[in-house]
Amino acid sequence: MSQRRVKAELSEHKADTATKEGPLAIIAGGGTLPATLAEAALAKDRSVHVLGIRGEADERIERYPHTWLKWGEVGKLFSTLEDQGCRDLVIIGAVTRPDLANVRFDFGAIRNLPLLLSLGVGGDDHVLSSVVRFLEAKGYRVHGAGDVAPELLAAEGPLGAKTPSIDDRQDIETGFRVVAALGRLDIGQATVVVKGRVLAVEAAEGTDAMLARCGELRKGRRHRGPAGVLVKAPKPGQEERVDLPTIGPDTIERVAKAGLAGVAVAAGRVLIAERAAAIATADTHGLFLVGQMLPRDQDA
């Protein structure tokens, strides 16, 4: 789905919500973002109902009106949405990809079996866009977290005190090119480039594991000082409402441990969890943290 269409739907949603009073449903995975989003919505006088995925979502969601769901409780998901009068959804937070063989499905899941079976194959983006299409087919409006709370997205330019050097800027350009190429194959959203060399590419292991590997690979070269960059950006054509790349203070800590010089993310298209703490962590370690506007954003 194009950025344009997302924006069109959002304006429609804004028009709607003026007349419609159902709470915003937040389907919550792990990390701090679901709670941050709930706060942001409440600050804008939008009521919320958080649907926490057991084993994924943090207990702090219990501060808000909430329901816990297990993987496979598809029927309970829909009955909760109906009981709460929710028509608008945001899906946010980290989830592990569940092993479908260990998931117990409720009756609502059995009724939706063809979709669930289709989730077993393909890349992440295939799975997530199936979920969005499924929810839309049921009449729900799926929104991006950034549509509800744009302040969660990375701004353009240096976010902390440090700015990238000319060498860093070359690594950043290479990194964005690599991520775009990977994304076209639905592989990953991140890469590490050090002095023109692609040190690591993220696929299923996630950013944290990739950064740990980079630390190992750079052992013995650390005396030369920090070099290289972590680059994160959504895949081209990615379902950006439900699967935006995310960084936070932990990411910055791992970047420092890996001996890199900084982090570059696609401005407006990457979520920053605990923004103030993330920037403070970058400043403490002398790392740059920049948002870069990507060409295709100009189309949106």
Next chain:
Amino acid sequence: MSQRRVKAELSEHKADTATKEGPLAIIAGGGTLPATLAEAALAKDRSVHVLGIRGEADERIERYPHTWLKWGEVGKLFSTLEDQGCRDLVIIGAVTRPDLANVRFDFGAIRNLPLLLSLGVGGDDHVLSSVVRFLEAKGYRVHGAGDVAPELLAAEGPLGAKTPSIDDRQDIETGFRVVAALGRLDIGQATVVVKGRVLAVEAAEGTDAMLARCGELRKGRRHRGPAGVLVKAPKPGQEERVDLPTIGPDTIERVAKAGLAGVAVAAGRVLIAERAAAIATADTHGLFLVGQMLPRDQDA
């Protein structure tokens, strides 16, 4: 450099060697391939002189006429080649990328400083093609191991007892597409695809580390039986004379440990170390091992 040009040079070389008697210089990194290549050359009545890189090459190269070199002994490399009357070179075997800060350069290296400095930046392919151009500029002919001993290259079709299933074939196709896209960015030569999903992509960490990661990522899903494929192929435009992807029995063992169903390599463009042992290992674990002719070979 194009395949065509390599082949043209090779025929020239064949014409030359009929009249020219210098031994074939084998610049040897790690593993069994340098010794296998020396055997293959000797079996064809071509004398050899092995230049073993200290800390990289196996001691078994001492069975052949040889000289040990340390990283940085560029002057000694050229004096040895001259003393032995070598004009034809093969570079073969695994090397770690040396940390130039820890390398002690001899006078021959100092004289070639501009090239050596250029090795510090860029992807692997950039480095290796610089080395080849450098040696060629010095008047040496650089050959691929497969030009000297084609039997070291993967043949087309199933190499062992097992053949890939229809699902495996889809993963193989995806894998070759991914490797081609990665290669255009000078990233890596290998990927793991499981049921349509790109599980891992190799960059600087190498195939072994990538396979170890895949084993971790597939934990908890192993009860469903082996699935997925390791795909290896050279990068498009890669300097195939000095940096062909290589697999061997160890690779096959790691593929089995990762819970994959088999291995697919570009036929004629991937080296197989200890071929018989590699095939026997695949058969023991019930894995397929196939060589696939890639479209661009038809141009060569």
